[in-house]
Amino acid sequence: MMKTSTDADIVIVGAGLVGALLGLQLARQLPQLSLVVLEAADAPTRFDATRVDPRVVALTENSVAMLRAVGLWDRVAAQRVSPYTHMTVWDGEGTGRIEFDGALVDRPQLGFIVENSLLVSELQQALSYQPNVQLLMGEQVAEVQLPSVNGDDQFGAVQVGLANGRQMTAALVLAADGGNSTVRALAGMAVREWDYQQQGIVTTITTERAHDQVARQRFMKTGPLALLPLTTGATPGHQCSIVWSADCARAEAIMALDDDAFCRALTDAAEGCLGRVTAADRRFSFPLWQRHAVDYCAPGLALVGDAAHTIHPLAGQGVNIGLKDVAALVTEIERALSRDLPLGCMATLRRYQRARKADNLLTMAGMEGFKRLFGADSHWLRWLRNEGLRQVDRQPLLKRALIHHAMGVKAP
Numbered sequence: 001m002m003k004t005s006t007d008a009d010i011v012i013v014g015a016g017l018v019g020a021l022l023g024l025q026l027a028r029q030l031p032q033l034s035l036v037v038l039e040a041a042d043a044p045t046r047f048d049a050t051r052v053d054p055r056v057v058a059l060t061e062n063s064v065a066m067l068r069a070v071g072l073w074d075r076v077a078a079q080r081v082s083p084y085t086h087m088t089v090w091d092g093e094g095t096g097r098i099e100f101d102g103a104l105v106d107r108p109q110l111g112f113i114v115e116n117s118l119l120v121s122e123l124q125q126a127l128s129y130q131p132n133v134q135l136l137m138g139e140q141v142a143e144v145q146l147p148s149v150n151g152d153d154q155f156g157a158v159q160v161g162l163a164n165g166r167q168m169t170a171a172l173v174l175a176a177d178g179g180n181s182t183v184r185a186l187a188g189m190a191v192r193e194w195d196y197q198q199q200g201i202v203t204t205i206t207t208e209r210a211h212d213q214v215a216r217q218r219f220m221k222t223g224p225l226a227l228l229p230l231t232t233g234a235t236p237g238h239q240c241s242i243v244w245s246a247d248c249a250r251a252e253a254i255m256a257l258d259d260d261a262f263c264r265a266l267t268d269a270a271e272g273c274l275g276r277v278t279a280a281d282r283r284f285s286f287p288l289w290q291r292h293a294v295d296y297c298a299p300g301l302a303l304v305g306d307a308a309h310t311i312h313p314l315a316g317q318g319v320n321i322g323l324k325d326v327a328a329l330v331t332e333i334e335r336a337l338s339r340d341l342p343l344g345c346m347a348t349l350r351r352y353q354r355a356r357k358a359d360n361l362l363t364m365a366g367m368e369g370f371k372r373l374f375g376a377d378s379h380w381l382r383w384l385r386n387e388g389l390r391q392v393d394r395q396p397l398l399k400r401a402l403i404h405h406a407m408g409v410k411a412p
């Protein structure tokens with residue numbers, strides 16, 4: 001096959017939420033750069049307003065601000081977003097409960113539930129209009145060759161080979177190709193991972209009682225169940241997107257239920273908090289992994305979003321920490337350019353790693369701690385977590401700090 005060559009300052013691999021926003025921010029803030037964005041999917045993501053995408057994300061105030069800064073939030077909000085004003089978390093095996101409300105931090109809402117396809121379609125469209133961006137669909141990376149290094153010196157550019165035989169050269173490659181990152185594997189970057197032996201089941205449901213814009217999460221020994229309020233549907237205020245995590249055998253059994261039995265099982269699992277579950281859309285399930293790259297960078301290469309870290313969906317923070325990576329990476333690239341440093345130099349990429357790794361580790365450790373605490377059988381741990389939830393619920397200052405942290409904003 002004939003090989004052609006395309007040169008770009010930066011190649012971004014993956015045009016999901018993280019890669020597309022990264023491309024858009026770089027293109028807008030640094031118009032002197034030439035960017036290529038490679039996406040494996042054959043066609044751009046389309047948002048179908050006649051149905052609810054089972055894949056949703058809970059966006060924090062910080063993530064919304066980033067979308068607003070690239071001029072997309074108003075377009076997204078005009079189509080379909082679901083604010084949630086309150087969150088209730090409770091222990092399914094005990095009596096502990098904690099309530100968070102936007103009013104506690106003087107906000108009309110705690111965050112927004114948004115369909116993944118709506119966000120990605122808007123981001124990809126905006127990206128395709130950028131004069132300094134080439135968005136190439138249906139392109140898979142098959143080979144990555146990093147520059148050679150001698151001491152502090154780096155030689156040459158990154159070579160990227162595509163599955164169709166095409167070769168590209170770039171000063172910097174940014175891997176935003178998700179949890180199973182091909183680029184990370186091709187570059188031989190180590191990852192610490194553990195299989196939760198759980199599946200996450202997602203679907204959209206209709207409930208007897210209105211959700212009143214409250215996000216609900218019930219922790220059970222077998223895994224958490226989240227009910228995220230949506231503003232869609234024939235009976236507005238009665239639809240939720242769910243993420244039900246369960247051990248693999250139980251998840252398979254749940255997936256095999258017919259719709260009526262599924263609705264009954266879900267009503268029980270949710271302790272009837274919204275009355276009966278009266279209908280459910282098609283269900284999808286995903287294996288749940290925790291993954292963290294040992295390093296986020298190599299000469300000429302940085303990992304971003306799920307390619308660097310994949311976390312349990314129990315706190316809905318995956319995308320939000322990925323978007324914080326984007327902000328840090330753009331800052332460091334801008335800084336490198338302003339100082340005439342080569343784009344892919346390790347000094348710049350290590351600054352990005354330092355800016356993000358500790359925060360990501362903290363979030364991951366928090367998720368893991370929560371998961372283990374609620375998965376424990378011990379009578380003492382059960383008592384401790386119920387008492388802990390009750391104590392935290394009585395401390396408005398602590399709750400305010402927790403909400404600010406979860407929203408990704410600094411406390412005033």
Ligand SMILES: Cc1cc2nc3c(=O)[nH]c(=O)nc-3n(C[C@H](O)[C@H](O)[C@H](O)COP(=O)(O)OP(=O)(O)OC[C@H]3O[C@@H](n4cnc5c(N)ncnc54)[C@H](O)[C@@H]3O)c2cc1C
Pocket residue numbers: 013014015016017018019038039040041056057058059139140141176177178179181182183200201202243286304305306307313315316317318319320321322
């Ligand atoms: C069940 C579930 C519920 C979740 N709920 C939430 C939530 O409420 N809030 C939240 O913040 N997060 C949530 N998450 C996590 C969130 O979905 C991810 O963190 C987020 O999608 C990561 O974005 P990303 O762009 O890094 O990766 P992805 O969304 O995985 O995008 C990667 C992109 O790269 C492309 N790609 C892959 N390989 C290649 C290749 N070799 N070459 C070119 N392109 C490639 C893919 O096609 C894709 O478009 C949830 C996850 C799951 C599984």
